[in-house]
Amino acid sequence: MDRFPRSVALVAAGLVVAFALTACGSDDPAGDKAPDTASSSGQPSSPGAGGEEGGSGGADAAALEGTWTGTADGGPVTLSVASGKVALSAGRHICQGEVKDMGGVMIALKCLDGNTDRTMGSVESNDGEKLVISWEAGAEDTLSRADLSELPTDLPDVPAP
Secondary structure: OOOOOOHHHHHHHHHHHHHHHHHHOOOHHHHHHHOOOOOOOOOOOOOOOOOOOOOOOOHHHOOOOOEEEEOOOOOEEEEEEEEEEEEEEOOOEEEEEEEEEEHHHHHHEEEOOOOOOEEEEEEEEEEEOOOEEEEEOOOEEEEEOOOOOOOOOOOOOOOOO
């Protein structure tokens, strides 16, 4: 059995979604953006990109949309993807970034605390229920699609900075 109850993973998923939707980041807005891989010349970023702009990788990237949960190193990992933007919570690390098409579907992240364990990841497989991501630093995450209908709805508001 997992060391963390499913409710903890679901609460973490809710927090990641909240961070992603409110675009929390550093004080340097330019530093929060990963470089855009789309060409401004109007050429697709790669064959089969589905005509989407912003380097989001077309249909394969669209399959990442939603929230995914799992465990790594004994702690919960939650990945949320919305409109090509990504938020990840792994242990004490909160990271933000984008889905990129770099000859394959990649996830480019910047962690708020400077951690580099999960900054560039390659989507190895995604069957709609199970997602496998290999990270350049050596980790591999196997995540399952979260059922957001099970998330608590009575979470407290995050205080303004």
